[in-house]
Amino acid sequence: MSEPIIAVVGASGVVGRQLVQGLLLKDHPADCVRAFASERGAGEELDFGDDSVVIDKYSDESLRGAAVAILAVPPEVAKPVAERAQALGVWVIDLSGAWRVDEKVPLVVPGVNDGVLDRPFAGRIVSLAQASTQAFTRALEPLRGAFGLLFADATVLCGAAIHGSAGVAQLSKQTGELMNAKDPDIEVFPHRLAFNVIPAVGALENGLSQLERAMLIETARVWGGEKMPAVTATSVLVPTYHGLTLILSAHLSRRVDAEGVRATLKADSGLKVLDEPADNIYPMPMLTTDDSTVHVGRIRVLGERVQLVACIDNAFRTADSALDIAFELADRD
Numbered sequence: 430m431s432e433p434i435i436a437v438v439g440a441s442g443v444v445g446r447q448l449v450q451g452l453l454l455k456d457h458p459a460d461c462v463r464a465f466a467s468e469r470g471a472g473e474e475l476d477f478g479d480d481s482v483v484i485d486k487y488s489d490e491s492l493r494g495a496a497v498a499i500l501a502v503p504p505e506v507a508k509p510v511a512e513r514a515q516a517l518g519v520w521v522i523d524l525s526g527a528w529r530v531d532e533k534v535p536l537v538v539p540g541v542n543d544g545v546l547d548r549p550f551a552g553r554i555v556s557l558a559q560a561s562t563q564a565f566t567r568a569l570e571p572l573r574g575a576f577g578l579l580f581a582d583a584t585v586l587c588g589a590a591i592h593g594s595a596g597v598a599q600l601s602k603q604t605g606e607l608m609n610a611k612d613p614d615i616e617v618f619p620h621r622l623a624f625n626v627i628p629a630v631g632a633l634e635n636g637l638s639q640l641e642r643a644m645l646i647e648t649a650r651v652w653g654g655e656k657m658p659a660v661t662a663t664s665v666l667v668p669t670y671h672g673l674t675l676i677l678s679a680h681l682s683r684r685v686d687a688e689g690v691r692a693t694l695k696a697d698s699g700l701k702v703l704d705e706p707a708d709n710i711y712p713m714p715m716l717t718t719d720d721s722t723v724h725v726g727r728i729r730v731l732g733e734r735v736q737l738v739a740c741i742d743n744a745f746r747t748a749d750s751a752l753d754i755a756f757e758l759a760d761r762d
């Protein structure tokens with residue numbers, strides 16, 4: 430049987446490049462990969478082992494014949510592309526959050542609620558939760574399962590890549606300008622990010638940033654129901670490039686000790702526990718590069734309260750999870 434055609438829309442961006450590289454790592458043949466971007470990114474040739482994949486300009490006919498399209502584009506672009514793909518009978522995995530509030534579209538956090546794809550749903554669109562929700566729920570899921578969870582808070586430290594390739598370029602430019610005693614340009618972020626910390630990711634509305642609002646909506650969908658814990662989140666931009674760091678605080682339904690927490694987290698193959706503080710072993714975003722597991726550590730326990738740190742490579746994990754779902758969907762009618 431021939432391999433399914435997997436299309437990446439937004440292939441010139443941070444996540445899109447990771448998706449194409451992920452297809453190579455998963456030994457998908459180059460002639461079954463389609464890559465699209467806007468006119469700006471079209472024409473670029475992406476390395477693909479001994480082959481290459483050329484990025485084409487996306488048009489309404491681009492996805493005809495594809496089994497699955499993964500959308501790594503802004504939400505306003507993703508909406509019409511997803512609808513067009515669905516009309517062509519193509520499965521869609523949306524990474525933009527454009528469908529996160531649509532209860533008809535399954536919202537997936539791999540390793541937390543994968544079963545949502547086994548239940549019947551209308552249409553052919555699937556939404557992957559944003560990376561901060563994935564890290565938050567994935568890190569706490571084993572504790573929620575073993576001890577019950579009443580309350581969880583996350584402070585999410587985001588590198589510049591949370592704003593895509595424009596964010597990465599802006600941080601480099603500002604850093605260079607400051608090192609050369611020039612006034613930095615401020616375009617992508619609301620303030621200078623180089624040598625600074627900005628306590629909001631995306632526009633603030635009614636006291637919540639875009640990222641915080643998305644986390645609360647997604648967490649309610651993934652953990653919702655009678656035992657939904659109270660959840661709060663604060664998002665912060667820090668002057669690193671890639672990776673997310675979450676400072677987590679959880680209130681469990683019953684008292685636990687640190688050993689019980691550590692053993693529960695260690696038993697979960699989706700997590701990597703780095704927790705030997707005396708030897709300076711703890712999670713850091715640089716350790717997560719090209720690793721789709723969630724790293725956890727700095728575990729502290731007092732009665733029912735647990736504090737820990739979690740890190741992920743947001744772009745890699747998002748791409749890796751999306752590809753796993755893509756191959757699963759490609760096997761369906």
Ligand SMILES: NC(=O)c1ccc[n+]([C@@H]2O[C@H](COP(=O)([O-])OP(=O)(O)OC[C@H]3O[C@@H](n4cnc5c(N)ncnc54)[C@H](OP(=O)(O)O)[C@@H]3O)[C@@H](O)[C@H]2O)c1
Nearest residue numbers: 439441442443444466467469470501502525593594743744
């Ligand atoms: N960064 C992360 O870690 C992360 C993680 C999870 C999900 N996401 C989500 O994934 C999406 C992409 O994020 P990113 O960080 O990769 O952003 P990015 O680096 O800015 O890339 C955006 C991509 O979208 C393409 N694009 C923009 N307008 C288009 C159009 N009209 N038609 C076709 N392609 C178009 C761009 O192509 P051009 O080069 O032609 O402009 C580029 O390839 C966003 O919705 C983001 O919220 C990001």
